[in-house]
Each structure stands twice: as C-alpha cells, then as structure tokens.
Amino acid sequence: MLNTVTCKRKNTLGMIVGFAQALAASSPAQTANPAVVFPVAECSTLANADIRSAVGAPVHITSASLVQGAKPAPYCKVLDYVEPAVKFEVRLPSGAWTQRFVQTGCGGLCGMVNVRLDHDDGCLPSRNGELAVASTDVGHSGGNDGAFGANDYQLRIDFAYRGVHVTTLAAKALISRYYGQGPKYSYFSGPSGACRGAAMARLGVL
Numbered sequence: 232m233l234n235t236v237t238c239k240r241k242n243t244l245g246m247i248v249g250f251a252q253a254l255a256a257s258s259p260a261q262t263a264n265p266a267v268v269f270p271v272a273e274c275s276t277l278a279n280a281d282i283r284s285a286v287g288a289p290v291h292i293t294s295a296s297l298v299q300g301a302k303p304a305p306y307c308k309v310l311d312y313v314e315p316a317v318k319f320e321v322r323l324p325s326g327a328w329t330q331r332f333v334q335t336g337c338g339g340l341c342g343m344v345n346v347r348l349d350h351d352d353g354c355l356p357s358r359n360g361e362l363a364v365a366s367t368d369v370g371h372s373g374g375n376d377g378a379f380g381a382n383d384y385q386l387r388i389d390f391a392y393r394g395v396h397v398t399t400l401a402a403k404a405l406i407s408r409y410y411g412q413g414p415k416y417s418y419f420s421g422p423s424g425a426c427r428g429a430a431m432a433r434l435g436v437l
Contacts, residue, residue: 304360
C-alpha cells in the first residue's frame with residue numbers, strides 16, 4: 232500500500248488543505264468508482280461497541296444516534312472520547328457509503344471538534360453525503376494561548392500527535408463495525424494544521 236501526503240494552498244482564503252491518501256486500487260476505474268456499501272448494523276448498537284483493542288486505550292462512547300433529515304443525507308452520529316480527554320465525533324452515512332473516510336482537522340491550537348467539509352470544491356462524494364467523516368479536539372477545549380499544556384505533559388502529547396492518531400484508529404474501528412468493512416480510501420483535510428494532522432493520522436493506519 233502506498234501512502235502520499237499532498238498540501239495545497241487554496242485561493243485568497245489562504246486555506247491549506249492536507250490530504251493523506253491510501254492508494255489500494257490497481258486501476259483508475261476502481262479509484263474513481265468504488266463500490267457502494269450499506270450499513271450492516273443499527274446505528275444505536277455502536278453505543279455499545281468495544282473498540283479499545285483497536286485504539287490501544289480506553290474509549291468511551293457517549294452516544295450513537297441516527298440524524299434524520301440531515302443535509303445532504305442522513306448519518307449515524309457517534310460521540311466519543313479516548314482517555315484521558317481526546318473528544319471526537321464520527322459521522323457515518325446511513326445510506327450509500329462509497330468506502331471513503333475523511334478526517335478533518337482544525338486550525339491554530341485546535342481545542343474543538345470541527346467536522347466540516349465546507350471547501351470541498353464541488354467534490355461529488357462529499358456533496359452527496361457518501362463520506363464517513365471524523366474530527367477531534369486533540370485532547371483539550373479552547374486554549375489558543377497554549378496554556379492548556381503548561382503543566383500537563385499528557386495534554387501536550389495529545390495535541391502534538393496522539394489525539395489525531397487515536398481518533399483515526401477509533402473512527403476506522405467504528406466504520407468496520409457499522410459497514411462490516413474498513414475504508415478503502417482515507418483522506419485528511421483541514422485548515423492551517425492540516426499537513427501536520429495528516430502526517431500524524433497516517434502513522435501506521437492510512
């Protein structure tokens with residue numbers, strides 16, 4: 232499996248989008264049109280999923296519920312945190328999923344869960360609601376002054392690399408539970424911290 236990371240500066244907004252992509256297909260046709268996969272489990276059952284072994288740390292799933300009427304399509308919303316305090320959210324299409332997973336990052340020192348694909352440039356899988364998406368606060372709330380890690384080494388570790396990494400592991404484990412298989416293609420997208428996040432996300436998983 233070949234891993235690549237590409238960074239691109241977006242127009243006058245100055246947005247930086249990082250992509251960490253796992254290339255598993257052997258032909259352009261497979262890459263362009265992966266098969267549609269439907270859930271094999273009820274969304275609510277994910278609330279009881281034990282994914283600790285996949286993540287390597289205790290994971291607490293606080294809720295798993297179907298969001299009906301969501302645009303562009305309904306999805307299963309899972310809220311969780313990895314000990315000690317890495318909060319994250321996973322959104323899984325409840326209809327057609329095209330085997331793609333996107334993890335979104337946030338700018339600055341993060342401190343919030345930012346599940347957004349606003350700058351998808353007309354990407355049809357995104358506009359059609361075919362993507363499994365996840366995001367994390369990387370272990371702290373707020374704290375753009377950096378004070379969150381002044382006296383807590385674990386918070387600095389979670390911000391530096393662990394928060395993104397364990398979120399990727401947890402999200403992929405939940406995807407496997409929901410659809411009966413993991414993603415075929417994985418990407419990382421976000422603003423100023425995207426390339427660093429993409430590098431952390433793909434440590435042995437993308």
